[in-house]
Amino acid sequence: xxxxxxxxxxxxxxxxxxxxxxxxxxxxxxxxxxxxxxxxxxxxxxxxxxxxxxxxxxxxxxxxxxxxxxxxxxxxxxxxxxxxxxxxxxxxxxxxxxxxxxxxxxxxxxxxxxxxxxxxxxxxxxxxxxxxxxxxxxxxxxxxxxxxxxxxxxxxxxxxx
Numbered sequence: 001x002x003x004x005x006x007x008x009x010x011x012x013x014x015x016x017x018x019x020x021x022x023x024x025x026x027x028x029x030x031x032x033x034x035x036x037x038x039x040x041x042x043x044x045x046x047x048x049x050x051x052x053x054x055x056x057x058x059x060x061x062x063x064x065x066x067x068x069x070x071x072x073x074x075x076x077x078x079x080x081x082x083x084x085x086x087x088x089x090x091x092x093x094x095x096x097x098x099x100x101x102x103x104x105x106x107x108x109x110x111x112x113x114x115x116x117x118x119x120x121x122x123x124x125x126x127x128x129x130x131x132x133x134x135x136x137x138x139x140x141x142x143x144x145x146x147x148x149x150x151x152x153x154x155x156x157x158x159x160x161x
Contacts, residue, residue: 024093
C-alpha cells in the first residue's frame with residue numbers, strides 16, 4: 001500500500017485576491033494524495049462554517065479518483081489510487097468584512113497541506129451610515145452645538161475631513 005500526504009496542485013495558490021465591494025469572490029484549491037484528502041476552508045484561522053454570517057460562504061468540494069490505465073483493475077488497490085480533491089469557496093457579493101487570510105487546508109492520515117490566499121475587498125467611494133443620524137440631530141438639536149465622532153472603515157484607508 002502506497003500513501004502520500006496532500007500536495008497542492010492548482011488554484012489560487014499563496015496569492016492576493018482583490019475585489020471591489022459587491023463583486024463576487026471565488027477561491028479554488030486543488031490537492032492530491034493517498035488516501036483521499038479532506039478539505040476545510042478557514043478565514044483568519046477559524047473555519048468559515050463558524051464565522052459570523054457564515055451563510056454567505058458557499059463551499060463545494062469534488063473528489064476525483066485517478067485510475068491507472070496501465071494497471072489491471074484490482075479491488076485491493078482501490079486505496080492506492082491517487083485521489084484529487086477540488087474545493088471552491090464562493091461569496092456572491094463581497095463586503096469589506098470579507099477581507100482577510102483564507103486558507104484551504106487538506107489533510108489525510110499521512111499529512112497536512114495548506115494554501116493561503118489573502119483577500120482584500122476595496123470600497124468604491126464613500127459609504128456612510130451617518131446621514132440618517134445627522135438628520136435626526138439637526139431636527140432635535142437645531143440650536144445646540146452638536147459634536148459627532150465618527151470612524152471611517154474602508155480599503156484603502158479613508159480620508160476623513
